[in-house]
Amino acid sequence: MLTVSGLTIAFGATVAVRDVALTAAPGTVTGILGANGAGKTTTLLGILHRVPRRTGTVVLDGRDVTGHDTGALVRAGIALCPQNRRLFPNMSIADNLLLGAYGHGRAVRRERLARTYERFGWMRERADEPAGRLSGGQQQAVAIARALMSEPRLLLLDEPSSGLSPVAVQEIAGLLAEITADGTALLLVEQNVGLVRRLCSTAHILAHGRVTGAGPVSELLTDDTVSDAYLGTLT
Amino acid sequence: MTQVLVDGIFLGCLFAVVAVGLTLVYGVMEVPNFAHAGIIVLAAYTTWSVSQAGAPFVLAALAGIACGGAVSVLTEVLAYRWIIERPAAAPAVALGLLLILQNVALRLYGGAGRSLDTPYDTVLLRFGGVTLPGVKAALIVLAVASLGALHLLLTRTSLGRAMRAVAQDREAAGMLGIPMRRQYMLAFLIAGLLGGVAAIAYAPTFQISPYMADEVLLSAFVVVVLGGLGSVWGAVTGGLLLGIVQGFGAAYVSSAYQSAFGLLVLVLILVLRPDGLRSTNARRVA
Numbered sequence: 225m226l227t228v229s230g231l232t233i234a235f236g237a238t239v240a241v242r243d244v245a246l247t248a249a250p251g252t253v254t255g256i257l258g259a260n261g262a263g264k265t266t267t268l269l270g271i272l273h274r275v276p277r278r279t280g281t282v283v284l285d286g287r288d289v290t291g292h293d294t295g296a297l298v299r300a301g302i303a304l305c306p307q308n309r310r311l312f313p314n315m316s317i318a319d320n321l322l323l324g325a326y327g328h329g330r331a332v333r334r335e336r337l338a339r340t341y342e343r344f345g346w347m348r349e350r351a352d353e354p355a356g357r358l359s360g361g362q363q364q365a366v367a368i369a370r371a372l373m374s375e376p377r378l379l380l381l382d383e384p385s386s387g388l389s390p391v392a393v394q395e396i397a398g399l400l401a402e403i404t405a406d407g408t409a410l411l412l413v414e415q416n417v418g419l420v421r422r423l424c425s426t427a428h429i430l431a432h433g434r435v436t437g438a439g440p441v442s443e444l445l446t447d448d449t450v451s452d453a454y455l456g457t458l459t
Numbered sequence: 460m461t462q463v464l465v466d467g468i469f470l471g472c473l474f475a476v477v478a479v480g481l482t483l484v485y486g487v488m489e490v491p492n493f494a495h496a497g498i499i500v501l502a503a504y505t506t507w508s509v510s511q512a513g514a515p516f517v518l519a520a521l522a523g524i525a526c527g528g529a530v531s532v533l534t535e536v537l538a539y540r541w542i543i544e545r546p547a548a549a550p551a552v553a554l555g556l557l558l559i560l561q562n563v564a565l566r567l568y569g570g571a572g573r574s575l576d577t578p579y580d581t582v583l584l585r586f587g588g589v590t591l592p593g594v595k596a597a598l599i600v601l602a603v604a605s606l607g608a609l610h611l612l613l614t615r616t617s618l619g620r621a622m623r624a625v626a627q628d629r630e631a632a633g634m635l636g637i638p639m640r641r642q643y644m645l646a647f648l649i650a651g652l653l654g655g656v657a658a659i660a661y662a663p664t665f666q667i668s669p670y671m672a673d674e675v676l677l678s679a680f681v682v683v684v685l686g687g688l689g690s691v692w693g694a695v696t697g698g699l700l701l702g703i704v705q706g707f708g709a710a711y712v713s714s715a716y717q718s719a720f721g722l723l724v725l726v727l728i729l730v731l732r733p734d735g736l737r738s739t740n741a742r743r744v745a
Contacts, residue, residue, distance in 0.1 A: 274634060298636030310631035312624050323624050326617060326637050333617070374636070 225249055226271070226302075226378050226409060231280030233263075233270045233433075240266045241433045244280070246411075248378060253400065253410040255420050255427030255441060263433035264413040265307055268380045271411075272297055272304050284378060299327060303376035307383050307413075309367040313356025317347050317366055320355045324373030333373075340369050361392025368399060378409045385416040397422055421445060461589050463710040464703065469595040471702025472602035476657045477675055478682035478694040479606060480650035486626035486689030487646040489546055491680070493553040494534050496672035497560025498651055502527035502658035503667045504568050507575050516578050524655030530560070531651020535643055543643075564669040572666035580663065598660035605656050606695060609649065613691065618645060626689055678705075678718070681725050687735025697735070700724065 226248040233241040241263040248254040256264045269275045271282055273294050281290045282297075289300050303324070311320050321340055325333045341348035344365060350358075355366055364384055371379055384400070385393045397419055404410055404423070414420050420427065420441060427444050429437035437444060477495065484492045506523030510516060534556050542548045582593030613619035624632040625642045633639060657675070665671060682701050686693025701721045708720030728735065 272634065274630075293638075294633060295636035295638055304634050306631065306634055310628060310634065312627045312631065314627060315620075315623060319620050319623075322617070323620060323632075323635055323637070326621055326635055330617070370635075 225285055226411065227281075227283040228267075228271060229281050229283075231267065231270055231282075232278040233266050233275050234278045235275075239278075239433060240275075241270060241430075244270075244428075244430070244433075244435055246428050246435065246438070248409040248411045250377065250409045251404055251407045252425050253404055253412050253423040255424035256411065256413045256430060257415075257420065257427050257444075258430035262430040264430055265382055266433075267430065268304060268382055268411065268413060271380060272302060274304075295327065298374050298376075301375075301377035302380065303371040303374045303378070304380040305367050305371040305382065305384060307386065309363045311355040311363055311367055311370070314354055316352045317355050317358070318351040320366055321347070321370050321373055324370035336373050336375065340373060344369055359392075360388050361395060364388060364392065364396055365399065368396070368403075372403065376408060378411065379403065381410060381412045381414075383413055383415065385414060385419050393419060417445065461587065463706050465589050465591055466595075466710075467703035467706025468699065469591075469599060469702070470706055471699035472599050473657060473660060473675065473698075474678050474682045474702050475695045475698025476602045476605060476653050476660065477672075477679035478686065478698050479609065479691055480653040480657070481676075481679055482683045482686065482689055482691060482694040483622075483646050483653075484650045485683065486691075487622060488535075488539060488543065488643050490539055490549045491553055492534075492539075492650065493550070493676065494556035494560060495531075495650065495654055495679075496676040497557045497564070498527050498530050498534070498654040499658045499661065499672040499675075500564045500667075500669055501530050501560060502651075502655040503575070503662040503671065504564055504573075506655075506659050506662060507573050507667055510575065516576075520659045523659050524652055527653075527655025527658060528648050528651040531647045531654060532644055535647035539647075540640070540643065561669045568667075568669070570669065572668045574666055575659075575662040577663045594660075594663040598664075601656055601660055605653060609653075609691065612649075622646060674718075678721060681721050685725055685728050685735060690735065693735055 228247070229245045231241060231244040232239065244267055246254065246256070256267060258264050266275060270277050270280070273292065281288060283289065284300055284302060287300070289297055292300065312323070318337065321337055322333050325336050347366065347369065355363060358366065368384065381400070384396050388396065393416065400410060400423055412420070412424060424441045426439060427441045428435050429444065477499070481492055481495055484490055502523040505526035506519045509522040510519035538552050538556055539549070542552055577594060577597070579593030579597055584591040584593065584596050613623060621632065621637045622642055622645060624637060625639065629639065661671065661675065678701060682694055682697040685697030685701060686695070701724060704720050704724050705717045709717040
């Protein structure tokens with residue numbers, strides 16, 4: 225269970241995220257919705273301590289991890305699947321996956337890699353191929369699999385459907401549903417309303433760095449004003 | 460002709476060992492590490508000092524290599540680390556460090572040239588009409604062994620994998636929890652150890668002086684650009700290419716223009732393949 229409270233992130237005099245509070249429960253997908261520049265990605269990066277936090281606390285499963293650096297947060301059970309996937313294109317699929325378990329011993333890395341290959345058979349067959357040669361959907365699957373290599377209890381996902389074909393989006397949606405069913409908490413930043421409807425039980429609406437609404441997705445997305453303002457036309 | 464080729468390979472190995480150290484640091488930290496020449500100088504003087512004190516050459520060589528690694532890490536910890544967010548300052552800091560290291564050598568050892576004796580000074584290898592002095596053969600063996608070990612480190616270990624990841628996308632590597640400082644330090648340590656290897660290879664053939672590595676540093680930077688910034692195997696390929704071209708140029712045209720041939724190759728590569736021999740769209744280490 226993730227509980228973020230009072231999170232404020234500033235870059236110099238510019239406050240990007242102000243006093244954000246949110247929760248993400250195990251086995252559920254919590255959405256963070258909002259227009260471009262609302263502070264969604266910055267919020268995820270703030271949770272993982274990739275940007276300097278001015279104030280706020282981050283509590284994971286009852287343990288205050290606010291002051292931890294990114295490495296400690298990953299070891300504590302938080303993983304990020306970043307926007308635009310951010311794979312290492314010249315490195316092999318296997319190397320990309322193994323980097324997800326950085327800091328663990330060789331035996332643990334190999335065991336997790338074997339488990340990943342059981343889930344994604346095609347990755348084993350193409351293990352030595354550079355990740356940059358894969359299609360967008362395949363790259364997204366590798367990015368998610370890489371994040372799962374740290375065996376997170378909380379997975380932060382930043383626009384996993386971005387730039388993907390409708391078929392690939394459906395495949396990614398199925399994969400995320402599987403991960404949730406395993407008991408992992410997902411915090412999903414997404415602008416694809418269909419994906420949000422399908423996966424998220426609750427969501428938080430961000431605007432200008434503040435939470436302006438929160439609640440069950442079924443209620444939030446029936447409010448046309450909210451939908452039009454932050455997500456565009458519903459599909 | 461085979462003799463010229465072997466001499467070119469010797470020169471190429473020297474360039475490659477120095478250039479790999481430079482490109483590794485550039486790949487991970489984006490620093491043009493001019494101070495590398497100063498590290499080679501201090502490593503060479505350390506080898507000479509320990510040797511003069513009566514220690515066996517192998518021990519002196521190990522001391523020189525260790526000195527290279529230690530001084531290189533010190534430059535990262537005391538200087539480069541503090542300007543990581545200000546990359547425009549890196550060239551000036553690097554030049555400043557070079558001057559400091561050269562002046563430390565000047566202060567400690569004076570400006571007179573020193574020669575380093577090795578147990579294989581008098582060894583002369585002959586095969587198929589080619590003559591290869593022991594010092595040159597030792598360098599080739601040492602270079603191949605060092606670069607082979609580096610290849611294994613980069614491709615077979617978690618640390619090497621992380622270093623390649625940092626070189627390709629520093630922020631993405633950070634998101635996975637890879638500690639940047641450790642990677643920077645490791646890159647400088649490896650570069651320094653390779654600088655030490657270059658020093659013990661270079662010193663017996665040329666003389667040890669505070670400015671002994673200036674010219675080889677210039678050639679190594681040509682190699683780094685030839686091979687593609689941040690590419691280790693580009694640096695190896697570029698080093699061998701430059702060494703062989705300079706060797707043939709010196710033998711068949713004029714040794715006075717030896718460096719000019721290298722620059723000519725650089726211009727040609729930059730015109731035909733602006734990103735370098737082994738570069739791809741993204742930077743890489745390995």
